[in-house]
Amino acid sequence: FPVKDIPTKPFDGQKPGTSGLRKRVKVFQQEHYTENFIQAIFDSIEAKGATLVIGGDGRFFSPETVQTILKIGSANGVGKFIVGKDSILSTPAASNIIRKYKATGGILLTASHNPGGPDNDFGIKYNVSNGGPAPENVTNKIYEKTKTIQSYKVLEASPIDLGKIGKFTYGPAEVAIIDSVADYLTLLEDIFDFPLIKSFLDSHKSDFRVLFDGLHGVTGPYARAILVSTLGLPETSIQNCVPLPDFGGGHPDPNLTYAHTLVEAVERDNIAFGAASDGDGDRNMIYGKGAFVTPSDSVAIIAHWAEVIPYFKKGGVKGLARSMPTSKAIDLVAQKKGLEYFEVPTGWKFFGNLMDAGRLSICGEESFGTGSDHIREKDGLWAIVAWLNIIAAANAKSSNKLIGINDLLNEFYEIYGRSFFSRYDYEEVPSDGANALVAHLNDALKSGSLNDTVHTSASTSTKFTVSSLYDFEYKDPIDHSVSKNQGQVITFSDGSRVVFRLSGTGSQGATVRMYVERYVPAKAGPAELGKSASEGLKGLIEVALEISKLKEFLGRDEPTVIT
Ligand code: VG1
Ligand code: CO
Numbered sequence: 001f002p003v004k005d006i007p008t009k010p011f012d013g014q015k016p017g018t019s020g021l022r023k024r025v026k027v028f029q030q031e032h033y034t035e036n037f038i039q040a041i042f043d044s045i046e047a048k049g050a051t052l053v054i055g056g057d058g059r060f061f062s063p064e065t066v067q068t069i070l071k072i073g074s075a076n077g078v079g080k081f082i083v084g085k086d087s088i089l090s091t092p093a094a095s096n097i098i099r100k101y102k103a104t105g106g107i108l109l110t111a112s113h114n115p116g117g118p119d120n121d122f123g124i125k126y127n128v129s130n131g132g133p134a135p136e137n138v139t140n141k142i143y144e145k146t147k148t149i150q151s152y153k154v155l156e157a158s159p160i161d162l163g164k165i166g167k168f169t170y171g172p173a174e175v176a177i178i179d180s181v182a183d184y185l186t187l188l189e190d191i192f193d194f195p196l197i198k199s200f201l202d203s204h205k206s207d208f209r210v211l212f213d214g215l216h217g218v219t220g221p222y223a224r225a226i227l228v229s230t231l232g233l234p235e236t237s238i239q240n241c242v243p244l245p246d247f248g249g250g251h252p253d254p255n256l257t258y259a260h261t262l263v264e265a266v267e268r269d270n271i272a273f274g275a276a277s278d279g280d281g282d283r284n285m286i287y288g289k290g291a292f293v294t295p296s297d298s299v300a301i302i303a304h305w306a307e308v309i310p311y312f313k314k315g316g317v318k319g320l321a322r323s324m325p326t327s328k329a330i331d332l333v334a335q336k337k338g339l340e341y342f343e344v345p346t347g348w349k350f351f352g353n354l355m356d357a358g359r360l361s362i363c364g365e366e367s368f369g370t371g372s373d374h375i376r377e378k379d380g381l382w383a384i385v386a387w388l389n390i391i392a393a394a395n396a397k398s399s400n401k402l403i404g405i406n407d408l409l410n411e412f413y414e415i416y417g418r419s420f421f422s423r424y425d426y427e428e429v430p431s432d433g434a435n436a437l438v439a440h441l442n443d444a445l446k447s448g449s450l451n452d453t454v455h456t457s458a459s460t461s462t463k464f465t466v467s468s469l470y471d472f473e474y475k476d477p478i479d480h481s482v483s484k485n486q487g488q489v490i491t492f493s494d495g496s497r498v499v500f501r502l503s504g505t506g507s508q509g510a511t512v513r514m515y516v517e518r519y520v521p522a523k524a525g526p527a528e529l530g531k532s533a534s535e536g537l538k539g540l541i542e543v544a545l546e547i548s549k550l551k552e553f554l555g556r557d558e559p560t561v562i563t
Pocket of ligand 2: 091113278279283
């Protein structure tokens with residue numbers, strides 16, 4: 001088979017971030033840019049005879065990139081490609097397929113929740129054989145290769161029709177185009193109590209209506225198969241469920257700001273259970289009429305109720321975990337249940353080793369990411385069906401009044417207390433300002449100048465005393481690898497906490513994230529526990545902004561997004 005060596009030169013900045021390489025589409029469209037990065041992946045793995053899964057969120061530039069991967073991959077000796085029809089595989093579905101068919105790894109074409117289309121973002125991410133994002137030793141290797149690349153290999157073959165399911169030959173390789181949804185549906189049916197959920201939904205057609213919003217990302221076909229075809233909900237229970245290459249011009253991020261199509265419909269139509277997912281299907285938001293579930297609470301509540309989910313009932317819950325900035329609600333569940341629990345850096349790749357070692361079952365991130373060891377990615381629809389399963393089970397236990405989202409939240413707070421949590425994002429700020437903010441906090445860390453200082457909130461008069469300031473560092477308990485500089489943490493004597501971190505998924509400028517958490521014990525009572533997050537955190541946020549001098553450094557009065 002004719003293989004050509006194409007000469008090229010390295011591009012700067014092909015360093016994978018929190019979740020792969022993400023740049024503007026225009027950057028990927030430069031001659032050799034995408035090819036270089038793909039060759040660097042093949043230079044970093046055992047490509048000869050490999051089986052590779054390919055799919056993504058269907059965003060603009062995906063079909064072209066699938067063909068590029070087929071050409072370069074087969075020239076590098078890949079034996080088999082398993083490709084989602086029309087280049088579509090949600091991130092969790094891809095993780096499942098890598099595991100189920102024992103593939104060497106997978107290449108996911110996604111920039112997740114970032115907007116798509118010719119003027120927006122594209123991304124390429126490599127996942128390893130456990131189905132999870134490549135760990136840092138692999139992504140560092142890929143990056144090193146991109147710095148010295150001199151040529152890439154291509155096989156001259158005509159493009160494959162990605163719209164036809166079946167097995168095809170492609171030079172020396174085999175290409176299997178598969179149904180994007182079928183394996184994932186089977187997976188969820190094995191995990192959850194679908195008959196229980198269905199009978200609950202059937203008997204509450206008018207007082208427990210469901211609405212899922214795909215935000216025109218990849219999850220539309222998955223949600224239709226699960227909610228409509230399997231659980232028997234009406235067509236009207238899903239919206240924006242046709243995947244579009246530009247997500248209909250929207251920002252496919254399931255939070256109160258960007259998922260406004262869901263929020264509005266839920267409020268207008270009195271929907272008891274609303275949910276949304278992001279572009280590539282790994283994030284989720286649970287939002288019913290008058291009820292918003294903070295992701296940090298969501299994972300903790302799923303852990304609290306785990307026994308009603310057949311998968312955990314059968315296999316048990318081995319351990320719990322969260323990313324560092326995520327609130328500590330799940331820690332309290334672990335303590336109560338006597339389970340091991342972990343705090344890892346931001347990004348799903350850090351959970352994989354713990355799961356593979358049989359020490360972690362349920363975990364989550366504050367950034368609308370929830371999941372378990374059924375795969376090695378966070379899983380939006382898994383979390384949504386988990387909530388339906390829990391609500392159905394809670395209602396099966398009590399025959400009196402309908403139990404909804406808010407009842408589960410309140411019950412949880414009464415048992416464990418409440419961790420008020422919020423995140424402020426300052427997007428695309430000048431890198432200089434962001435670096436100066438980090439340096440300012442580092443100075444305080446080194447000199448100890450903030451230790452024991454007392455700060456009073458002007459509006460609430462609450463006093464906060466700094467108890468420590470540190471830079472989060474993680475040593476993986478399994479492979480002992482160390483990840484440094486994962487965020488600066490300020491703790492206060494009342495147990496409150498503020499974290500500052502630079503985003504690793506942006507495609508332009510710098511994005512600063514400020515995370516605030518304040519714990520209120522159960523004994524504080526319903527009035528205190530039932531406050532809104534912004535009320536509960538008002539004083540702490542003022543103090544955090546003052547201590548960090550964030551507004552001065554970033555030149556921004558208000559964050560771009562509050563979640
Ligand atoms: C963000 C989130 C992080 C998440 C990551 C990937 O990263 O904060 O929690 O794991 O996105 O999610 P960062 O570095 O920008 O803070 V996804 O849905 O983009 O795969
Ligand atoms: Co995502």
